[in-house]
Amino acid sequence: MKTGYELITDKDFEEAKKIGYLIRAYQGSITIYPPGKITGFSDIHISIDDKRLFRLANHFQIVDSPKSSKK
Numbered sequence: 001m002k003t004g005y006e007l008i009t010d011k012d013f014e015e016a017k018k019i020g021y022l023i024r025a026y027q028g029s030i031t032i033y034p035p036g037k038i039t040g041f042s043d044i045h046i047s048i049d050d051k052r053l054f055r056l057a058n059h060f061q062i063v064d065s066p067k068s069s070k071k
Helices: 010-019
Strands: 022-027 030-041 045-048 051-054 059-064
Touching: 010 030, 022 045, 030 051
Parallel strands: none
Antiparallel strands: 022 030, 022 059, 030 045, 045 051
16 A cells, blocks of 8 residues: 555555554545544444544545654
8 A cells, every 4th residue: 555545445444554554534635634543444434533534425545654654
């Protein structure tokens, strides 16, 4: 997974959470929630830093790898 990779499947979210990628939630070109780490996910929502976001209403993208992340 690299910067810009869009997370779609449960496997994508699980790997991003495990590795600690920074993820952004967006709709079109608008960022809905600032980048953070995945803290949980289900069929309905994705949690970024414990903030729940609807999975169907948003897109999720890797913005930074854990090696260059400050957190």
